[in-house]
Amino acid sequence: MTGAASRSGESIGPGRESMAGLLPGYDPGDFFCELTRPREGDGGALATVVRRLAAIPVEELRRRAAAAERDLFNLGITFTVYSEAAQIDRILPFDMVPRVLTAGEWRRLEAGVKQRVAALNLFLRDIYNGQRILKDGVVPEDLVLGNPNYRPEMQDFPVPFGTYVHVCGTDIVRDQNGVFRVLEDNARTPSGVSYVIENRHAMLRAFPDLMQGIRLRPVDGYGLRLQEAMCEIAPFGVDDPQVVLLSPGIYNAAYFEHVFLAREMGVPLVEGADLLVENDRVFMRTTSGLAPVHTIYRRIDDTFLDPTVFRRDSLLGVPGLVAAWRKGNVALANAVGTGVADDKALYAYMPRIIRYYLDEDSILENVETRICREPEGLAATLADLPNLVVKPVGESGGYGITIGPRATRAELEACREKLLADPANWISQPVIGLSVGPTLTPDGLRPRHLDLRPYAITGRDTWVLPGGLTRVALKPGSLVVNSSQGGGSKDTWVLVDE
Amino acid sequence: MSEATRAPAAAQALLARYAESLFWMARYLERAENLARVLDVTQTFEASGRPSQAWESVVRINADEAEFARRYGQTTPEAVRRFYLLDADNPTSIPAAVAAARRNARTLRPLISTEMWAQLNVFHGWVSALTEAEVAGDGLSRLSARIKESVQLQTGITEGTFYRDQGWHFLQLGRCIERADQTTRLLDIKYHLLLPSLADVGSALDLSQWHALLRAAAGYHAFRRVHPRALTPRAVADFLLLDGAFPRSVLLCVRQAEWTLEQLRSRYGLRGTCEPAERVEELRAGLEERDIDRIVEGGLHEFLDWVQRMLIGIAGAIGTAFFRDWRPGAGGPAEVGPGAEG
Numbered sequence: 001m002t003g004a005a006s007r008s009g010e011s012i013g014p015g016r017e018s019m020a021g022l023l024p025g026y027d028p029g030d031f032f033c034e035l036t037r038p039r040e041g042d043g044g045a046l047a048t049v050v051r052r053l054a055a056i057p058v059e060e061l062r063r064r065a066a067a068a069e070r071d072l073f074n075l076g077i078t079f080t081v082y083s084e085a086a087q088i089d090r091i092l093p094f095d096m097v098p099r100v101l102t103a104g105e106w107r108r109l110e111a112g113v114k115q116r117v118a119a120l121n122l123f124l125r126d127i128y129n130g131q132r133i134l135k136d137g138v139v140p141e142d143l144v145l146g147n148p149n150y151r152p153e154m155q156d157f158p159v160p161f162g163t164y165v166h167v168c169g170t171d172i173v174r175d176q177n178g179v180f181r182v183l184e185d186n187a188r189t190p191s192g193v194s195y196v197i198e199n200r201h202a203m204l205r206a207f208p209d210l211m212q213g214i215r216l217r218p219v220d221g222y223g224l225r226l227q228e229a230m231c232e233i234a235p236f237g238v239d240d241p242q243v244v245l246l247s248p249g250i251y252n253a254a255y256f257e258h259v260f261l262a263r264e265m266g267v268p269l270v271e272g273a274d275l276l277v278e279n280d281r282v283f284m285r286t287t288s289g290l291a292p293v294h295t296i297y298r299r300i301d302d303t304f305l306d307p308t309v310f311r312r313d314s315l316l317g318v319p320g321l322v323a324a325w326r327k328g329n330v331a332l333a334n335a336v337g338t339g340v341a342d343d344k345a346l347y348a349y350m351p352r353i354i355r356y357y358l359d360e361d362s363i364l365e366n367v368e369t370r371i372c373r374e375p376e377g378l379a380a381t382l383a384d385l386p387n388l389v390v391k392p393v394g395e396s397g398g399y400g401i402t403i404g405p406r407a408t409r410a411e412l413e414a415c416r417e418k419l420l421a422d423p424a425n426w427i428s429q430p431v432i433g434l435s436v437g438p439t440l441t442p443d444g445l446r447p448r449h450l451d452l453r454p455y456a457i458t459g460r461d462t463w464v465l466p467g468g469l470t471r472v473a474l475k476p477g478s479l480v481v482n483s484s485q486g487g488g489s490k491d492t493w494v495l496v497d498e
Numbered sequence: 499m500s501e502a503t504r505a506p507a508a509a510q511a512l513l514a515r516y517a518e519s520l521f522w523m524a525r526y527l528e529r530a531e532n533l534a535r536v537l538d539v540t541q542t543f544e545a546s547g548r549p550s551q552a553w554e555s556v557v558r559i560n561a562d563e564a565e566f567a568r569r570y571g572q573t574t575p576e577a578v579r580r581f582y583l584l585d586a587d588n589p590t591s592i593p594a595a596v597a598a599a600r601r602n603a604r605t606l607r608p609l610i611s612t613e614m615w616a617q618l619n620v621f622h623g624w625v626s627a628l629t630e631a632e633v634a635g636d637g638l639s640r641l642s643a644r645i646k647e648s649v650q651l652q653t654g655i656t657e658g659t660f661y662r663d664q665g666w667h668f669l670q671l672g673r674c675i676e677r678a679d680q681t682t683r684l685l686d687i688k689y690h691l692l693l694p695s696l697a698d699v700g701s702a703l704d705l706s707q708w709h710a711l712l713r714a715a716a717g718y719h720a721f722r723r724v725h726p727r728a729l730t731p732r733a734v735a736d737f738l739l740l741d742g743a744f745p746r747s748v749l750l751c752v753r754q755a756e757w758t759l760e761q762l763r764s765r766y767g768l769r770g771t772c773e774p775a776e777r778v779e780e781l782r783a784g785l786e787e788r789d790i791d792r793i794v795e796g797g798l799h800e801f802l803d804w805v806q807r808m809l810i811g812i813a814g815a816i817g818t819a820f821f822r823d824w825r826p827g828a829g830g831p832a833e834v835g836p837g838a839e840g
Binding site for chain 2: 269
């Protein structure tokens with residue numbers, strides 16, 4: 001027990017100053033350190049971890065980290081990169097220093113994520129049934145109806161429990177003052193949850209001594225919860241629903257995760273060609289003929305789902321699937337058309353959307369965002385351009401972004417012209433000094449920037465997996481935690497309330 | 499407890515695509531193991547004096563003459579080793595067979611145990627990175643042993659961890675059909691090798707080769723239990739083809755396939771077992787009604803050829819009954835299908 005550990009004198013005592021000095025050469029500077037910054041209510045666990053970490057020589061850390069990564073590779077916890085010459089299996093780099101959240105921090109994050117998911121679902125139900133929020137002028141109509149991810153096919157089609165977003169990943173960062181802020185909602189097919197569980201297993205294999213006696217919220221329940229939610233949303237009257245996971249197949253970069261989730265749920269992993277629709281009912285092809293399917297947890301995008309409705313060239317989907325769904329003969333998770341809610345353009349309106357439907361303040365703040373289609377937002381952006389990040393609303397993947405502090409005078413001028421030409425296409429945000437955590441680097445333990453993606457499952461109610469995926473930018477100074485840009489991940493610990 | 503009211507395993511549906519992948523994963527692994535046995539025994543033959551002939555026969559029993567000639571030209575021991583141990587572009591090589599087994603296992607990861615997958619993944623990593631130095635000289639025998647052991651390890655992990663419902667039966671089907679086929683090829687290698695010089699029959703060299711053949715099939719000691727004194731070519735052929743208890747004998751494998759199909763029918767209620775079951779029965783009867791003298795009189799090679807064609811027919815009937823119709827018009831996914839069947 002943590003309490004026992006601190007009573008036995010392993011704690012560094014009551015002082016609240018940073019513990020960074022215990023780790024040789026480690027200096028987080030002005031950034032909020034997720035491990036060495038003392039917080040209330042940790043029961044001494046943070047100090048225990050720092051102390052234990054400091055006691056393991058760096059060579060030993062390297063040896064064990066390498067062994068842990070080799071295990072991940074051998075177990076096939078990998079994504080496959082296809083080039084012209086070959087297929088290469090890669091692991092998501094695993095950093096062995098955990099990211100620790102106190103019980104109090106987690107309570108706030110959990111409540112904030114639940115609130116956000118509730119608002120997203122209410123918003124989607126509204127825009128696909130009645131569009132009250134548009135009529136009341138809270139969100140501009142063209143942002144929704146003109147959005148490429150808005151699906152007119154979904155109009156006036158009720159879904160069980162009003163749940164559109166059954167699985168949601170909320171990207172959260174922490175600023176220099178330690179305040180959690182939502183960076184992005186992922187309401188379509190968020191990935192990465194398998195690493196949360198596999199990282200915990202890797203940790204238990206490679207660093208049992210680091211965790212010993214520290215009570216953590218378990219992460220194993222995810223598959224069971226997901227399976228339960230999928231059963232809850234199954235068509236009315238089906239006693240023992242057949243759930244399947246629909247994957248694009250072994251060539252998809254997230255195939256390992258699809259396998260992982262199908263196994264954890266105990267359901268078949270199917271590809272489009274395994275399914276067919278007859279008389280608006282969905283079946284899978286088995287060795288003894290066709291077997292009915294009632295709920296599909298799909299990991300393919302809207303536009304590939306059904307070639308009779310969306311992309312005609314899609315070979316991944318199932319002809320007639322959407323019609324079967326609209327007839328109420330099969331459930332789909334996530335629902336079609338959720339992409340309109342996690343769009344960058346809508347993000348800026350989320351605090352207003354939460355207030356509109358729930359009459360509450362946001363528990364988790366957005367990153368402060370100026371909407372340039374609004375005159376005061378444009379004016380404030382133009383006045384402070386060298387200090388802001390300016391983002392186009394329609395794009396994804398970091399295209400078209402101007403980072404003020406790193407831009408040249410000419411780039412800032414070009415940005416100003418684009419803003420004036422089409423203000424509605426832009427938002428601006430201050431640069432956030434992301435929190436850091438000690439990370440094993442060639443120079444020893446050094447601060448690297450982190451983010452957090454908790455996963456929420458919603459059927460009848462919402463449940464949030466304790467912790468989530470902590471991604472880490474492995475390059476010094478980099479704020480990009482994305483796995484395609486050299487990012488890795490850490491085990492995320494949520495301490496049990498003492 | 500609700501144990502008694504739980505749905506029997508038979509009620510669990512098995513995706514047709516999974517059944518097909520299980521069948522082929524087992525076949526490719528069995529193929530890799532047997533090819534290792536063939537290469538090992540060929541080296542023994544080479545040592546006894548006719549190197550190029552010995553290696554040529556390996557190419558011939560795998561029906562690879564044209565492809566080999568196109569890519570390598572002259573049959574040298576080095577070229578044949580490279581062709582089967584290092585050349586991943588050759589679909590009948592060991593690395594290609596293990597890669598195909600792994601590809602199927604990847605499809606099957608939701609179904610098979612983590613331990614099965616991890617072992618095959620590591621095996622594949624090793625076998626696809628073999629070097630020229632490792633297959634040369636005295637390395638070959640050690641290499642063959644390790645390949646055999648790796649497949650046997652997979653078999654053991656499967657035995658100890660894989661859930662025994664109908665999926666397991668499709669795996670068994672693939673294994674015994676491929677094993678029967680491979681045993682006929684092992685026998686055939688001896689036939690081809692001796693073809694040019696019938697005068698050698700019964701000589702000391704001849705006997706030592708039959709001896710080596712038995713050892714390659716891991717059958718020497720079992721054979722000795724049945725035939726404590728004499729070792730005649732006829733007795734060896736009889737043993738490998740018709741023995742009822744030797745795990746690699748053709749008859750035993752065929753009986754096992756027949757039993758497995760019967761389980762799929764009676765226990766899991768699979769329709770469509772009729773056609774493959776009839777074909778297996780015909781093959782089994784064909785083996786049981788002939789004794790070895792009659793087979794040798796009619797021509798051993800011709801008989802082995804007939805067995806191989808029957809096995810191809812059985813595999814085809816299993817495919818049509820359980821796999822092929824899963825995607826109408828597509829004829830099944832290319833990656834799991836027979837690479838060098840026939």
